[in-house]
Amino acid sequence: MAKGIRDKVAILGMGCSKFGERWESGAEELMLEAFKEALADAGVDKKQLQAAWFSTAIDEVHVGKSGIPLSMTLRLDNIPVTHVENMCASGTEAFRGAVYAVASGAVDFALALGVEKLKDTGYGGLPGGRGAPLQQLWNANGTAPGNFAQLASAYQAAHGVGYDDIKKAIGHVSWKSHQNGAKNAKAHLQKAVEMDTILNAPMIAAPLGLFDCCGVSDGAAAAIVTTPEIAKSLGRHDVISVKALQLSVSNGSESGFNSWDGSYFHTTRIASKKAYEEAGIKNPREEVSMFEVHDCFSVTELVTMEDLHISETGKGWKDVLDGFYDADGKIPCQIDGGLKCFGHPIGASGLRMLYEMYLQLQGKAGPRQLKDPRIGMTHNLGGSPRENVASVSIIGRLDA
Amino acid sequence: MVGIVAYGAYVPRLRLQRQAVYDANKWFAPNLRGQAKGERSMANWDEDSVTMAVEAARDCLGEVDAKSLRNLHFASTTLPFKDRQNAGVIAAALTVEQGLMASDVAGSQKAGTSALIASLRSADSGPSMVVASDKRLTRVASAAELQYGDAAAAFLCGTDKVIAKLVATHSVSMDFIDHFRGDESDFDYGWEERWIRDEGYLKIVPPAVKAALAAANLKGADIAHFIMASLMPAVPKQMAKMSGIAETAVRDALSDRLGDTGTAHPLVMLAHTLETAKAGERIMVLGFGQGLDVIILEATGELAKLPKRMGVSGWLARRKAETNYLKFLAFNEMLPIDKGMRAEFDKKTALSILWRKRDMIYGLVGGKCRVCGTVQFPKSQVCVNPNCHAVDSQDDYRMSGLEASVMSFTADSLTYSPDPPAWYGMITFPEGGRFMADFTDCDKEQVKVGAKMRMTFRIRDNDQMRGGFKRYFWKATPV
Numbered sequence: 074m075a076k077g078i079r080d081k082v083a084i085l086g087m088g089c090s091k092f093g094e095r096w097e098s099g100a101e102e103l104m105l106e107a108f109k110e111a112l113a114d115a116g117v118d119k120k121q122l123q124a125a126w127f128s129t130a131i132d133e134v135h136v137g138k139s140g141i142p143l144s145m146t147l148r149l150d151n152i153p154v155t156h157v158e159n160m161c162a163s164g165t166e167a168f169r170g171a172v173y174a175v176a177s178g179a180v181d182f183a184l185a186l187g188v189e190k191l192k193d194t195g196y197g198g199l200p201g202g203r204g205a206p207l208q209q210l211w212n213a214n215g216t217a218p219g220n221f222a223q224l225a226s227a228y229q230a231a232h233g234v235g236y237d238d239i240k241k242a243i244g245h246v247s248w249k250s251h252q253n254g255a256k257n258a259k260a261h262l263q264k265a266v267e268m269d270t271i272l273n274a275p276m277i278a279a280p281l282g283l284f285d286c287c288g289v290s291d292g293a294a295a296a297i298v299t300t301p302e303i304a305k306s307l308g309r310h311d312v313i314s315v316k317a318l319q320l321s322v323s324n325g326s327e328s329g330f331n332s333w334d335g336s337y338f339h340t341t342r343i344a345s346k347k348a349y350e351e352a353g354i355k356n357p358r359e360e361v362s363m364f365e366v367h368d369c370f371s372v373t374e375l376v377t378m379e380d381l382h383i384s385e386t387g388k389g390w391k392d393v394l395d396g397f398y399d400a401d402g403k404i405p406c407q408i409d410g411g412l413k414c415f416g417h418p419i420g421a422s423g424l425r426m427l428y429e430m431y432l433q434l435q436g437k438a439g440p441r442q443l444k445d446p447r448i449g450m451t452h453n454l455g456g457s458p459r460e461n462v463a464s465v466s467i468i469g470r471l472d473a
Numbered sequence: 474m475v476g477i478v479a480y481g482a483y484v485p486r487l488r489l490q491r492q493a494v495y496d497a498n499k500w501f502a503p504n505l506r507g508q509a510k511g512e513r514s515m516a517n518w519d520e521d522s523v524t525m526a527v528e529a530a531r532d533c534l535g536e537v538d539a540k541s542l543r544n545l546h547f548a549s550t551t552l553p554f555k556d557r558q559n560a561g562v563i564a565a566a567l568t569v570e571q572g573l574m575a576s577d578v579a580g581s582q583k584a585g586t587s588a589l590i591a592s593l594r595s596a597d598s599g600p601s602m603v604v605a606s607d608k609r610l611t612r613v614a615s616a617a618e619l620q621y622g623d624a625a626a627a628f629l630c631g632t633d634k635v636i637a638k639l640v641a642t643h644s645v646s647m648d649f650i651d652h653f654r655g656d657e658s659d660f661d662y663g664w665e666e667r668w669i670r671d672e673g674y675l676k677i678v679p680p681a682v683k684a685a686l687a688a689a690n691l692k693g694a695d696i697a698h699f700i701m702a703s704l705m706p707a708v709p710k711q712m713a714k715m716s717g718i719a720e721t722a723v724r725d726a727l728s729d730r731l732g733d734t735g736t737a738h739p740l741v742m743l744a745h746t747l748e749t750a751k752a753g754e755r756i757m758v759l760g761f762g763q764g765l766d767v768i769i770l771e772a773t774g775e776l777a778k779l780p781k782r783m784g785v786s787g788w789l790a791r792r793k794a795e796t797n798y799l800k801f802l803a804f805n806e807m808l809p810i811d812k813g814m815r816a817e818f819d820k821k822t823a824l825s826i827l828w829r830k831r832d833m834i835y836g837l838v839g840g841k842c843r844v845c846g847t848v849q850f851p852k853s854q855v856c857v858n859p860n861c862h863a864v865d866s867q868d869d870y871r872m873s874g875l876e877a878s879v880m881s882f883t884a885d886s887l888t889y890s891p892d893p894p895a896w897y898g899m900i901t902f903p904e905g906g907r908f909m910a911d912f913t914d915c916d917k918e919q920v921k922v923g924a925k926m927r928m929t930f931r932i933r934d935n936d937q938m939r940g941g942f943k944r945y946f947w948k949a950t951p952v
Contacts, residue, residue, distance in 0.1 A: 198887055201815055206823040210834050211851075211946050213897035213909040214933070219885035220909075223898055227881040230922035278885040279894070328909070329849050329857035331901050335881040459899065459909065 077351035080471060081176040082315045083304040085297045086115025089428040092292035092416035093261040100129075100136045100190040101146045103293035107421075108147055108186060111295040115182075116307060119147070122297070123180035125154040126170035128163035128187035130419035130455070132200055135190040143186060160455020161367060162320065162464040163187060164294065164423025169318050169464075171298050181299055187425075188293035189418030198277075198289055218278040218286055220457035221370040225280050227335030228376060232387035240280055242390035243371035244271045247284045247413055249399050250368065254410025256441040261288040261416030285371040290416025294424035296431075301471055313434050316352035316448070317467040319344040328459035338454065340463035341380035345452070348465040349382070354448070358383050361467075362446035363433060364398070364406040365426035367454040368413050377452060378406065381465075400441065408433065408441050423464065426451035430468050447473040475596045476635035476770065479779060481533025481627040482744040483525045483606075484731060484788035486914045488512035491619050493796040498614035505619060513732030514622040515795055516608045518804040518891035519913055519931040521943065522549040522625070523559055526606035527566045527930040529625035531874075532783050533602070537629065539567035543599030548578040548588035548736050550654070551608050553943050562945065563604060565835035566930050568871060572599075582702075585736040586760025586768060589628060593639045593768075596630040603628050607735030610659045610805055617661060620704055622732025626740035626785070636776040637747060637756065639768070643685035646764035649673050666705060674708050675715075677765050682716040682757070685767035693717025696769075697754035698746045700724045702738035703761070718757070730789055743770075745785040750776060793916075804891060815889035820936040822944055832869065837928060837947045839906050840867030848872075848905030870906075872928065877902045877910075877949060879924045884917070900926055900949050910949040919951040927952050 088110025090103045098106075112119060127143035129136055136142040140154025159166040164187035171183035194200040199217055229239055248268055254260040266284060274282035304312045321344035327333040345357075354360045366381070368374035379389040383404065384397070392398065398406035409415050409429040412422060430449030432438040448469040455462040495509035516525065526547060530539075547560035554562075560575035574595075578588040585605035592603035606625030611618040651673055652663035663669075678701075686693060693713075699722040701709040706728065713723050724742050726733070734741050739760045746756055750772040760766035783791075795801065802808040832838040833851050840852025845861035848870050856863045882898030889895075896912035898920070912920065913931055926949035936942040 196814060201818060201888070207826050207830060209820075210822070210827065210830065210933070210944060211908070213911045214888055214890070214895060215883075215897055215909065216885055216888040218887055219883045219895070219897065222883035222885070223881035226883070226898070226922055230881075275886075276884075276894075277887050278883045281883075324859075325853075325857050326859045328899075329853075329907065330847065330859065331905055331907055332859075335899055 078172060078176055078318050079316050079352055080301065080314045082172045082298050083301040083471065084313045084315070084431055084468065085117065085182070085299045085304055085307070085309070086111045086113070087296045087428045087431045088114060089259060089294040089425055090292050091259050092290045092418065092425070094192050095291035096192065098291065100188050103190065103291060104143065104146050104186060104188050107293040107295040111297050115297040117182060117297065120150050121182050122149065122152060122184050123182055124152055124171070124174050125149060125184040125186065126157055126167035127154055128157045128167035128420040129189055130158055130160055130163045131189060131191065132194060135193060136188065159462050161369065161419055162423060162453040162455045162462045163420045164425065165451070165453050165464040165466055166423070168296055168424055168427060168466065169320070171296065172315050172318060175298050175300060181303055183298050184295065185298070185424060186293065186295040187421040187423065189420040190291050191289050191418060192291050216278065218281050218370060221373050222278040222281045223335060224376055224458050225372045228372070231334050231336040234390060236280065239390060240272060242393045243285055243375055244268055245393050246368065246371040246374045247271050250407045250411040250413035253400055253408050253441060254414025257410050257415060260410040260414045261290040262410065262414040281370055281372065287369050287412035288414060288416040290418050292416055292418035292421045292425065294421045294428050296424055296427060311435050312471040313431055313468055314471040315466070316469050317348035317465065319348040319351065319465045321463045323456070323460045325460065335458065337376050337386070338380045338458060338461065338463060340461055341377055341452065341454065344463045344465040345381045348467055352467040354467070357381065358404070360448055361404060361450050362448050363408055363430065363443055364404060364450050364452070365409065365411065365429055366406060366452040368407055368411040369417060369454070371413070373454065374406070374411070377454070381450070381452060405443055408443060423451065423453045427466060427468060434468065434470055474635050474638050475593055475632055476630065476638035477628050478631040478634050478636060479533050479535065479537065479629040480744045480747050480784070481529050481531065481782055482741060482785040482788055483528035483532060483625045484514050484785065485516045485520055485525065485623050486791055486793050487515040487517060487795045488792050489515040489801050490794055490796045493798045494619055497798045502614040505614070505616060508616060508619045511729035512794065513619065514624055514734070515801055516623040516804070517914060519933070519948070520608065520623070521553050521932060522551045522606040522608050523553050523562050524930050524932060524945065525608065525623065525625035526563050526604040526627070529606065529627040530563060530567055530602060530604050533627035533629055534567070535780050535782055539569045541600050542569050542573055542602055544592060544595045544601035545573055545575040546578050546588035546592050546603045547576070548584040548603065548605040549607050550579055550582070550584065550736050552577055552579055562835065565831055566945070568832060568836035568838060582736055582762030583760035583764065583766050585740045586758060586766035589740060589768060590642050590644070590766060592628065592630045596632060601630045603630065605737040605740040607737045609661070609735050612660045613802070613807065620733055622734045624731060624734040624737050624741050626737055626744040628740065634775045635773055636779055637770040637772050640755065640771050641685055641689035641769045643681055643688055643767045644764065645677065645681050647677065648763055649677060650763070670705060670708060674703070674712060674761070678712045678759065678761065679715045681765045681767050682712070685769055686716070689769045691755065691769065694719065695755050696722050696757045698722055698724055698750060698756040700739055700742045700746060700757065701759040702726055702733060702742060704733055741785055747772070747776065748784050748786055752776060812889060819938060820934040820944065821939065822936060822942055834946055836871065837873040839870045839872050841870040842866045843868060848902065850906045850908050872902060872906060873947060875902050875904060875928070876952060877926045877928070879920060879922055879926060880907065881922065882920050896920060912950065913948040914950045925952040926950060
């Protein structure tokens with residue numbers, strides 16, 4: 074019987090580039106920026122790395138396919154490098170590869186690095202993609218905001234929530250991230266924004282306005298992992314260990330079978346439940362100290378907090394408005410500004426979220442440091458509400 | 474007895490207000506003032522003569538199984554494809570392939586009536602359908618811009634339960650060029666009206682009508698409905714008078730509400746006539762264009778028994794006034810509008826996939842699982858029902874005629890659409906099955922969770938990098 078990943082692997086070092094419109098940098102510069110910090114933090118030599126996982130998601134022209142771009146950029150020591158892509162969960166996927174490699178005993182030190190250089194596409198938002206050749210013949214001609222916006226109409230219908238209430242609740246989600254992002258020097262958007270500005274912004278895809286959409290950013294993040302024993306032997310006293318890594322991928326039931334009502338993420342519900350089991354968490358609302366969730370759009374975060382079994386189904390919008398997830402609330406969510414303000418370089422995002430949890434757990438998060446967090450949870454979502462990849466990671470202090 | 478057994482029509486929802494056209498163009502063409510009255514039908518950006526023809530064919534067929542069709546004649550002078558059978562696209566949308574002789578009939582304004590004659594003549598060999606549809610481009614500030622309209626009409630011809638039996642036909646073919654459209658132009662070029670009237674209509678129409686009446690052993694007075702499309706309103710009356718046909722028999726050309734719909738127009742007027750014709754009434758249909766077709770039909774008692782359909786009146790009643798002339802120009806690619814970066818997608822179509830999935834894409838055919846009964850779209854090898862997942866268990870299931878309802882929706886201002894914002898959402902079919910569908914012909918007030926939608930065959934993309942390969946698929950539109 075599999076025992077799961079809990080406490081088998083430690084994070085030895087992490088790094089994250091400044092996110093934003095990095096006009097002066099290419100993907101390579103961003104990769105090295107994140108890697109240098111991670112390597113220094115881990116306190117190991119590059120030559121000690123025995124395997125690497127490299128994640129990008131969109132438009133491979135920015136780095137090209139395969140593991141070669143990572144190996145060449147960092148001048149790795151001809152170690153195995155695997156390129157992974159699983160939409161917005163790509164960064165977490167790279168982390169999973171590295172963690173599993175260490176947990177298997179195959180290697181002592183593994184690297185996970187994710188990057189995305191979106192601002193070289195020429196688009197204000199995400200560049201479009203029409204999917205596979207068959208999908209191009211029939212799937213609605215939509216965008217990410219358009220697909221996610223539909224959560225709102227379905228959520229309203231499922232729970233009898235009025236337009237003004239949902240608009241205010243999702244507005245609060247964005248307001249909160251802007252408040253938090255203002256305290257993060259690495260965030261793309263570092264400005265607090267008034268609620269009125271958020272509510273009255275131009276519509277992108279109804280009911281999502283401009284401020285309901287996350288930042289389209291350049292950035293990279295990296296993690297070096299090893300075993301807790303090795304971490305301790307290297308003099309680490311505050312070992313941060315992996316408690317759970319779960320992934321759930323749609324099999325088409327949401328998009329093809331008439332049981333899903335469009336108001337929630339089927340996969341997130343499954344992945345989070347399994348993650349709590351793997352991590353030994355009985356009551357997440359009491360035990361999880363903080364969240365970084367996939368707030369690609371404000372409404373995504375709102376329903377995600379229900380799918381992670383924190384807010385009661387249909388009541389998440391009230392928790393949001395009550396400030397439950399604010400920086401000074403019961404369980405802060407997106408304390409670093411989230412995708413909304415830290416930014417969303419697709420292939421790096423999962424690792425960026427872990428980076429914040431990692432800093433917080435060590436008490437190194439500076440002006441946004443939370444008081445004594447013990448367990449941090451991250452969540453990524455790739456695709457659309459009807460067809461997606463959901464990943465959930467839980468990390469914490471080894472003794473937590 | 475050979476004749477028409479069913480009719481159908483289609484008129485796009487948008488009606489361009491002629492006053493709006495005139496207001497925009499009067500600085501240049503003040504002479505059009507007299508025509509700045511009423512409205513003309515205006516195809517949406519995702520409509521062309523093929524999509525309109527599919528809608529008219531569906532209206533005509535009703536519950537009749539399209540698979541029974543043996544002949545399909547598609548008449549138009551605005552065929553989307555020069556070399557690719559346009560009638561074949563219509564047949565694919567109706568999911569009929571086997572045993573079907575499909576053909577495109579083109580090249581003249583009388584293509585519609587010629588195709589109807591061909592269809593009636595082939596009805597002996599099995600159910601035969603004629604569809605006529607036109608969406609003609611017009612030059613800015615031209616009279617044609619105000620006069621033309623977009624529409625389609627369809628007739629099913631056969632020998633059983635005939636609603637209008639064929640009495641006689643007579644045709645003449647002569648190269649009288651009142652207007653033409655050369656291979657190098659998108660627009661018609663016309664000659665002087667007086668010459669067309671005096672040397673054309675006056676000399677070609679009465680003798681042909683006389684010959685047709687003689688063949689039918691009828692007199693002009695026996696004609697209860699006289700159908701003639703002409704851009705000159707006085708001409709049909711004049712022709713009727715010269716042929717001994719009562720002025721009251723001259724049918725309304727629907728100029729004020731619809732405009733002249735080209736090749737389709739005589740057939741549109743015939744469909745309109747059949748909505749109210751009484752048993753025993755004789756109907757004469759004229760098709761003018763490098764000669765003349767004359768068709769004489771007689772309504773039968775079966776007409777009153779025909780199940781209800783939208784028909785010309787039904788579609789005319791489904792209307793939305795359009796006062797934005799720039800939108801009309803943009804929809805017709807007559808305005809070099811800045812479409813933005815998101816319009817730059819390569820729309821190359823994998824023809825091999827389209828062939829493999831033609832039932833799915835053109836026919837909106839999904840699957841129904843024999844094991845659990847779940848209807849699904851697309852049809853797949855492994856059943857989508859999480860409690861089933863049976864393999865290779867699905868039979869074809871047509872979804873195009875089913876009513877769906879909206880589960881979730883949005884109005885997307887980010888994606889490229891020729892008519893922003895782009896409305897789309899998840900639609901669910903009560904029998905089972907769902908998919909994320911583009912919406913068309915919809916307004917904000919109409920789109921709500923639970924709103925009822927019907928499926929309509931539309932243009933999805935136009936691949937301008939490869940000379941205009943139209944990609945067709947089904948969209949949802951409010952019932």
